[in-house]
Amino acid sequence: MEGNGAPPPPSAAIIEHKAYARIGLLGNPSDVYYGRTISLNISNFWASVRLEPSSDLVIVPHPTHDLVKFTSLSHLTNRLENEGYYGGVRLLMATCKIFTKYCKEQGIDLHNNNFSISYETNIPRQTGLSGSSAIVCAAFSCLLDFYNVRDKIGVEIRPQLILNAEKELGIVAGLQDRVAQVYGGLVYMDFDKEKMDKYGHGNYTELDTSLLPPLYLIYAENPSDSGKVHSTVRKRWLDGDKFIISSMEEVANLALEGKTALLEKDYSKLATLMNQNFDLRRRMFGDAALGGLNIEMVEVGRRVGAATKFTGSGGAVVAFCPDGASQIELLEEACKKSGFFIQSVKVVPSLLNEIDIRTLSSKK
Ligand SMILES: Nc1ncnc2c1ncn2[C@@H]1O[C@H](COP(=O)(O)OP(=O)(O)O)[C@@H](O)[C@H]1O
């Protein structure tokens, strides 16, 4: 096992990986409940992780995201109130632990050299753009290359391991973020329980990104803890709450219908499905859990006729303007007036390299 494992990489070079923000286009949050989603990876924002060989194993705190030095008590208190207690250090630590544990279980040898690992991110913090899993995903990629085991840990299982790192920290989250970030591009995901139990992963189908119409991202600086947002609904689902269970199934079906709509380029159908997706979320979670500002971001778009829904658990909204240029202009103006940021979505192409592709179960 460790100690007499594979040799370190010959160059012992610095390794750097990026993972991009993701948008849940349809079906989220049913990924947390054996449902289905369509998600895309976007290059508007990303996290990057850097791994450097070193004598000790060092998890480097980020100078601003893991702040421990303050100008005053009120600075400290404001910071905690706005951004919570945690930064990325715990994510890096959990990633290392989950990676090591999995390799041990699978009999994958790891060499004994140490490293320093640090991160950077420009993903607006805790805005439902998967900032947390981007850090984990990029760190995981660095570990795959540092230990030279990319060919031994299949692409399909990686999202689950990345999720396990957050589960380890008690963060309630689902697989859609991690699948989008591992695969890149646009992915249709089916988290059918039977398959999940049998194979340890869902069924992931890459879709042509050119099927997407122009999309817009609306967001605000308003961090919310996705784990907290999810916990009540999760508990109700586990307790067998019929309303939550059937609504979640309806949400999952939106992704199934959305796949056909995209393949047929039926964008008015896509708009209807996006709106239904948010309306179902609102009924399940309730306005208090979703937050007034988040709901207003959805409403701003709807007032100009755009289809709108959350990209994740709250903080950012994906918008589609079925009427084109004039409507986009109205949307931009309305966002500006309300103090929301708006950007046009840039889709990341597929991120799988040749080694990754060879690990897919369909290629074996
Ligand atoms: N930008 C960030 N910088 C540092 N740590 C972060 C950042 N975003 C999230 N985290 C860490 O991940 C945890 C979960 O964040 P989460 O609410 O899932 O955010 P997101 O919606 O961006 O994924 C946070 O409590 C924090 O520990």
Ligand SMILES: O=C(O)[C@H]1O[C@H](OP(=O)(O)O)[C@H](O)[C@@H](O)[C@@H]1O
């Ligand atoms: O509620 C959602 O749509 C998503 O919430 C989490 O993502 P986040 O970016 O942290 O808001 C969760 O990890 C996803 O699986 C959910 O679909």
Ligand SMILES: [Mg+2]
């Ligand atoms: Mg998250």
